[in-house]
Amino acid sequence: MSMTVCKFGGTSLADGNNIRRAADIVLADPARRFAVVSAPGKRFSEDVKVTDLLYACDKECAATGGCGEAFARIRRRFLSIVDELGLHFDIGPILDKTQEEIERNRNADFTASRGEYLNARIMAALLGWEFVDAKDIIFFNEKGAFDEKKSYPLIEERLSRAKRAVVPGFYGTGADGRIKTFSRGGSDISGSIVARAVNADLYENWTDVSGFLACDPRIVKSPEKIEVISFKELRELSYMGANVLHAEAIFPVRKGDIPIKIKNTFRPEDAGTLILPSKKYTPHGNIVTGIAGKKDFTVIFLEKSLMNSEIGFARRALSVLEKEKINFEHMPSGIDTLSLVIESRYLQDGVLDRLIEEMKEALAPDYIRVSENIALVATVGHGMAQNIGTSARLFNALSEAGVNVRMIDQGSSELNIIVGIDNADYEKGVRAIYHEFFEKN
Numbered sequence: 279m280s281m282t283v284c285k286f287g288g289t290s291l292a293d294g295n296n297i298r299r300a301a302d303i304v305l306a307d308p309a310r311r312f313a314v315v316s317a318p319g320k321r322f323s324e325d326v327k328v329t330d331l332l333y334a335c336d337k338e339c340a341a342t343g344g345c346g347e348a349f350a351r352i353r354r355r356f357l358s359i360v361d362e363l364g365l366h367f368d369i370g371p372i373l374d375k376t377q378e379e380i381e382r383n384r385n386a387d388f389t390a391s392r393g394e395y396l397n398a399r400i401m402a403a404l405l406g407w408e409f410v411d412a413k414d415i416i417f418f419n420e421k422g423a424f425d426e427k428k429s430y431p432l433i434e435e436r437l438s439r440a441k442r443a444v445v446p447g448f449y450g451t452g453a454d455g456r457i458k459t460f461s462r463g464g465s466d467i468s469g470s471i472v473a474r475a476v477n478a479d480l481y482e483n484w485t486d487v488s489g490f491l492a493c494d495p496r497i498v499k500s501p502e503k504i505e506v507i508s509f510k511e512l513r514e515l516s517y518m519g520a521n522v523l524h525a526e527a528i529f530p531v532r533k534g535d536i537p538i539k540i541k542n543t544f545r546p547e548d549a550g551t552l553i554l555p556s557k558k559y560t561p562h563g564n565i566v567t568g569i570a571g572k573k574d575f576t577v578i579f580l581e582k583s584l585m586n587s588e589i590g591f592a593r594r595a596l597s598v599l600e601k602e603k604i605n606f607e608h609m610p611s612g613i614d615t616l617s618l619v620i621e622s623r624y625l626q627d628g629v630l631d632r633l634i635e636e637m638k639e640a641l642a643p644d645y646i647r648v649s650e651n652i653a654l655v656a657t658v659g660h661g662m663a664q665n666i667g668t669s670a671r672l673f674n675a676l677s678e679a680g681v682n683v684r685m686i687d688q689g690s691s692e693l694n695i696i697v698g699i700d701n702a703d704y705e706k707g708v709r710a711i712y713h714e715f716f717e718k719n
């Protein structure tokens with residue numbers, strides 16, 4: 279029989295009614311044997327996610343030694359969830375113990391993980407399934423990365439004994455034996471890891487939209503839905519900010535060739551988006567599959583005659599970054615030019631000035647220029663390589679919209695064209711590209 283691992287996000291589990299809806303979905307298909315859950319998210323737009331309330335507990339603990347005030351809100355949320363569900367589950371003592379552990383441990387990751395822990399306990403009680411704690415099966419190594427060699431056999435062994443189980447997302451155990459979380463939105467990664475470990479046939483990711491949309495619905499009203507997308511396209515789009523799915527969630531399932539399906543908890547009848555390994559994917563008719571982007575980058579533009587014949591130029595430029603422990607995002611280059619695109623948040627408090635001085639010294643460029651407040655927009659699709667003139671259409675669309683292109687990077691995959699534009703033009707630029715490839719005919 280086929281097997282599905284399903285992950286439910288925070289908005290899908292924000293209150294008792296939604297948790298019941300999620301449980302009904304789980305039970306509707308016997309293939310769904312393992313459920314991974316997030317902490318309760320927002321119930322309405324001004325609401326606060328339980329994970330954010332937990333980070334507030336951590337702050338309160340640091341300031342006062344206790345978290346009575348912040349934890350009271352969390353307590354109320356979980357009590358009302360159990361109450362709405364009409365569940366015979368005595369959560370009071372579990373909440374008392376959780377508050378006591380938070381105050382004793384003083385570990386931000388432990389504290390933040392409790393939303394997933396408590397929600398998974400509730401979901402397990404509601405389904406009548408076993409609760410398997412992520413701390414016993416998901417491990418991180420000394421570098422803080424997911425330790426697959428240690429984790430996969432443990433997950434496989436533990437879950438094969440459980441038959442059906444609920445696993446909390448977002449956390450595991452660090453190399454020091456303490457609870458450690460993934461980055462925000464990381465329950466998507468936990469779900470993917472579980473799917474890979476049990477060799478599932480499908481990884482379902484249940485959220486609050488009916489699939490991956492061709493661009494951010496907050497920028498373009500009702501963008502087209504993507505029916506099928508390849509892992510490669512998804513990776514480019516999610517890395518560039520289409521955060522329906524955490525950008526790292528793709529890796530575990532990709533290794534196991536396990537397809538992902540994005541589904542809407544509030545409209546389970548909708549088809550959703552199917553994400554396929556590239557070899558199982560046949561490109562559809564569209565040239566462009568999707569558009570995504572992020573604001574707040576800085577571009578350092580270096581020019582030097584005969585740069586190309588100067589051995590080690592790029593290496594020296596990168597070693598300046600390495601020395602300052604700074605990642606770069608992109609490095610487009612021409613014959614005598616090289617640009618470094620860096621997230622602006624790494625360049626605060628004098629770091630940028632220091633970098634420029636160090637580059638002048640190490641590289642002796644003829645010219646060095648810095649552009650700040652740059653947004654990157656990625657236009658992604660397997661169809662782009664086959665269609666001559668795609669970049670001309672893209673640049674035309676931007677220029678007609680009055681958007682000035684400050685940087686261009688066409689990835690070597692031919693799957694992605696990234697343009698750097700002013701932060702202030704970001705929304706306008708995304709709309710112009712969307713209009714060109716999706717609305718015009």
Ligand code: ADP
Pocket residue numbers: 286287288289290319463484485486487489490491492493494495496519520521522523
């Ligand atoms: P969950 O709580 O289920 O993990 P998230 O909030 O992390 O859900 O992700 C779903 C949200 O991602 C959507 O509500 C939507 O606002 C946003 N989003 C951003 N880009 C896209 C896109 N291209 N397609 C669909 N949703 C997108």
Ligand code: ASP
Pocket residue numbers: 287288316317327329330393447448461462463464465466
């Ligand atoms: N609850 C965590 C967060 O808010 C993890 C997740 O939802 O995936 O980031």
Ligand code: MG
Pocket residue numbers: 287463466521522523524
């Ligand atoms: Mg999410």
